Amino acid sequence: MASKGTHALSLRILAECKTTKARTCKLHLPHYVVDTPVFMPVGTQGTLKGLVPEQLEELDCKIMLGNTYHLGNRPGHELLKKAGGLHNFMKWNRCLLTDSGGFQMVSLLKLAEITEEGVKFQSPHDDSEMMLTPEMSIQIQNAIGADIIMQLDDVVHSCVTGPRVEEAMYRTIRWLDRCLKAHQRPHDQNIFPIVQGGLYPELRKKCVQELIKREVPGYAIGGLSGGESKDDFWRMVTLSTEYLPKDKPRYLMGVGFAVDLVVCVALGCDMFDCVFPTRTARFGNALVPTGNLSLKNKKYAKDFSPIDDQCPCSTCKQYTRAYLHTIVTNETVSCQLLSVHNVAYQLTLMTGIQQSIVEDRFPQLIQDFFDKQFPDTDYPQWAVDALASVNVNIKKS
Amino acid sequence: MKFVVNSVKSGGCRLGVMSDFGLHGKKIVETPMCMLYTRRGSAPHLTADMLKKIQWLPPMAQMSVTNMIEHHEAIEAYKQGIGKFANMKDYIVYTALHDPATEVMSGQNDTATVGVWSKSGKVRLDVEMFVKVQEAFKPDMYQALSDGDTDLKAGKKRTNKSVTRTLTYLDDILERLPKSQVLKDAAIFGVIEGGNSEFERCRSARETASRDVAGFVIEGFHNQGPQTELFKISDIRDIFKTTLECLPEEKPRLMHGAFPPDQVLEALELGLDVFDSSYPYHVTERGGALVFDFVHIADPEDMDGNKAVQKGWEIDLNDKKYFEDFGPLIEDCSCYTCKNFSRAYINHLRNTSELLGSVLLMIHNFQHYFNYFEAIRRALAEDKYEQLKTHITKQKKYIRLLTLTFILSQTVYVAVQTESGLRQWP
Numbered sequence A: 001m002a003s004k005g006t007h008a009l010s011l012r013i014l015a016e017c018k019t020t021k022a023r024t025c026k027l028h029l030p031h032y033v034v035d036t037p038v039f040m041p042v043g044t045q046g047t048l049k050g051l052v053p054e055q056l057e058e059l060d061c062k063i064m065l066g067n068t069y070h071l072g073n074r075p076g077h078e079l080l081k082k083a084g085g086l087h088n089f090m091k092w093n094r095c096l097l098t099d100s101g102g103f104q105m106v107s108l109l110k111l112a113e114i115t116e117e118g119v120k121f122q123s124p125h126d127d128s129e130m131m132l133t134p135e136m137s138i139q140i141q142n143a144i145g146a147d148i149i150m151q152l153d154d155v156v157h158s159c160v161t162g163p164r165v166e167e168a169m170y171r172t173i174r175w176l177d178r179c180l181k182a183h184q185r186p187h188d189q190n191i192f193p194i195v196q197g198g199l200y201p202e203l204r205k206k207c208v209q210e211l212i213k214r215e216v217p218g219y220a221i222g223g224l225s226g227g228e229s230k231d232d233f234w235r236m237v238t239l240s241t242e243y244l245p246k247d248k249p250r251y252l253m254g255v256g257f258a259v260d261l262v263v264c265v266a267l268g269c270d271m272f273d274c275v276f277p278t279r280t281a282r283f284g285n286a287l288v289p290t291g292n293l294s295l296k297n298k299k300y301a302k303d304f305s306p307i308d309d310q311c312p313c314s315t316c317k318q319y320t321r322a323y324l325h326t327i328v329t330n331e332t333v334s335c336q337l338l339s340v341h342n343v344a345y346q347l348t349l350m351t352g353i354q355q356s357i358v359e360d361r362f363p364q365l366i367q368d369f370f371d372k373q374f375p376d377t378d379y380p381q382w383a384v385d386a387l388a389s390v391n392v393n394i395k396k397s
Numbered sequence B: 001m002k003f004v005v006n007s008v009k010s011g012g013c014r015l016g017v018m019s020d021f022g023l024h025g026k027k028i029v030e031t032p033m034c035m036l037y038t039r040r041g042s043a044p045h046l047t048a049d050m051l052k053k054i055q056w057l058p059p060m061a062q063m064s065v066t067n068m069i070e071h072h073e074a075i076e077a078y079k080q081g082i083g084k085f086a087n088m089k090d091y092i093v094y095t096a097l098h099d100p101a102t103e104v105m106s107g108q109n110d111t112a113t114v115g116v117w118s119k120s121g122k123v124r125l126d127v128e129m130f131v132k133v134q135e136a137f138k139p140d141m142y143q144a145l146s147d148g149d150t151d152l153k154a155g156k157k158r159t160n161k162s163v164t165r166t167l168t169y170l171d172d173i174l175e176r177l178p179k180s181q182v183l184k185d186a187a188i189f190g191v192i193e194g195g196n197s198e199f200e201r202c203r204s205a206r207e208t209a210s211r212d213v214a215g216f217v218i219e220g221f222h223n224q225g226p227q228t229e230l231f232k233i234s235d236i237r238d239i240f241k242t243t244l245e246c247l248p249e250e251k252p253r254l255m256h257g258a259f260p261p262d263q264v265l266e267a268l269e270l271g272l273d274v275f276d277s278s279y280p281y282h283v284t285e286r287g288g289a290l291v292f293d294f295v296h297i298a299d300p301e302d303m304d305g306n307k308a309v310q311k312g313w314e315i316d317l318n319d320k321k322y323f324e325d326f327g328p329l330i331e332d333c334s335c336y337t338c339k340n341f342s343r344a345y346i347n348h349l350r351n352t353s354e355l356l357g358s359v360l361l362m363i364h365n366f367q368h369y370f371n372y373f374e375a376i377r378r379a380l381a382e383d384k385y386e387q388l389k390t391h392i393t394k395q396k397k398y399i400r401l402l403t404l405t406f407i408l409s410q411t412v413y414v415a416v417q418t419e420s421g422l423r424q425w426p
């Protein structure tokens, strides 16, 4: 079952759902063993919302993200190399994944322009023209030293249509070959190609077919979660997993809302990331099985219960909603406390899913999850359709 | 609360013990002592779990009425006091009137009320309301309502008024207290006012001392906030001394504000017992790490202490020179930050305005400052205070300050230290 080959990764499938495309696996990476399906919190600049690595370990977080664009800017890859990589710099001994920097560049910098050579952009510091080539992206990611790194892809907004999408898809494949050639550390870093093709099923299919010709340790599904309709979104996800080989991990980029996680696990994805849980913490929002609590709201002023009495996190064990209400958005401590809870919420959701797949009761978990999230049974239609496509019919009880 | 002065040491420093606290009867506090500074009940930037990583934490936390007044109804409904409400139930709680790290605006008080500013605006605090709030907070120790709106430049009339009003508030509170079941075990601290007037200071001290109070807060020399860091005890030495001479020996004296290491010693010599830790908080807010040395005073290899003498109290982690410095903040520091993280990493966190930078600096700075108080108590007990003082004074010589810019509306200010433009400070 394990596929090792020349890669610094192996995937052991523990159980497959008998109804849906979901599976639960042990993903062996250089720094740690990760249980999938997994949610990866995003620590953009080598730190996550004021938490020390020890706090993430206590939450049993096994892999987190860093952003190549930000880290390449500050502190820069030269320094990270001197520091012995990002792991050592930030004292995180478990797994890291870095993106390629391309997406951040196109979305954060107005003047980014994509040419065959790479992404041309204006330096945010001195307006000089700079270029991020596939080779350079890999060079930076090699210096950062994450367990999983991403190829540079030609990013097109998910609502763009026409020949540009096809061009981007083929360029992504050409850039993959350049990235693979530039990769200096295949023995301890795993490079993932990215499935592109916009919302065109034929292009997506073609892209996957091209990618699987290359010897790579896993795959990312990109170009989604950028404002396209949810209906298009889930169809592209399920189509991508349909053609990807089963013995390698599938990472759905930028997806992390609870409902999306549950549905996309059912569609066969293994790895997810999203800034939302920690970003929303800063604004005083706590994630709970029924949705989210805005702790700024006065109705919590005299509520002396924890955020979620079922939650195992240290925030819920020690702090009341009433106290959090007095400090949210005023004191930085609240940001840490809510980040701990929100990361715990995401990770608990995923371990619950893993367990249910092993015990072959994932469809029941889906039903329970939707009952709590949508007590009025106003299930989003796209989710109902997506789940029906993998034989789960959530019932309006 | 009970307080005993066990001995008076070199230059007037007192070694004492506080015990028999209201809600925390079994706890014992050795003085001189520095309370844990909190904001809205939590240590700045630190969750309860992170706070536990600090060694030499004091057993007492200082909380402020100003910080939490808008929530007093919720805390009253909670019924178990502000300490437990804020997940700080193991701490002896002292409630101050104002936040010592925030400047108190002038001109807010009148005969019957003290104006305090909360997030939702100005609250007029009269005696009735004050007692109600304290009954909700249930502190072990609290500062009486006071009009401390004076500084060294305050006029005669204002100074006189602040003393008279503060005494009136105290009398009204003491009259109201027998009706309060909740506050019967809480220790009330009378407040000594009087600006820069020796006459008013002595009147305030004598009158307050004649009332039934457990200790004294010395106030009205400044308006609190970050600029108290530049306040020089030496400027008020005589009047301070005369004031404290009017107070009974056997009750503790407390003063709010930021005390750099040399100022702590000066205040101790005048007979102060209790401090707050707003100083390490200010240092943290500007991205500094305390590095002054108090450990190597007895190093036989280093008789004159020059080896361990630091050039100034702190280093600036915003400075580019730490970009590639993979060493800890202090080489042999045993704090959580120094054991795990490098100057380069903290410099990166400061550059990117990441929260973790404040967390890591706060841990180091608190531990360093609390450890300093431990070292002072030890030095006093072992009759090594003079060596410690010499060692600290040596480092003071090196403080270089080119500019010190205050942003008065905030608790944040920026200290720019450069290699050039050396200037002796003070």
Ligand SMILES: [Zn+2]
Residues within 6 Å of the ligand: A307, A308, A311, A312, A313, A314, A315, A316, A317, A340, A341, A342, A344
């Ligand atoms: Zn929780």
Ligand SMILES: [Zn+2]
Residues within 6 Å of the ligand: B329, B330, B333, B334, B335, B336, B337, B338, B339, B364
């Ligand atoms: Zn330290």
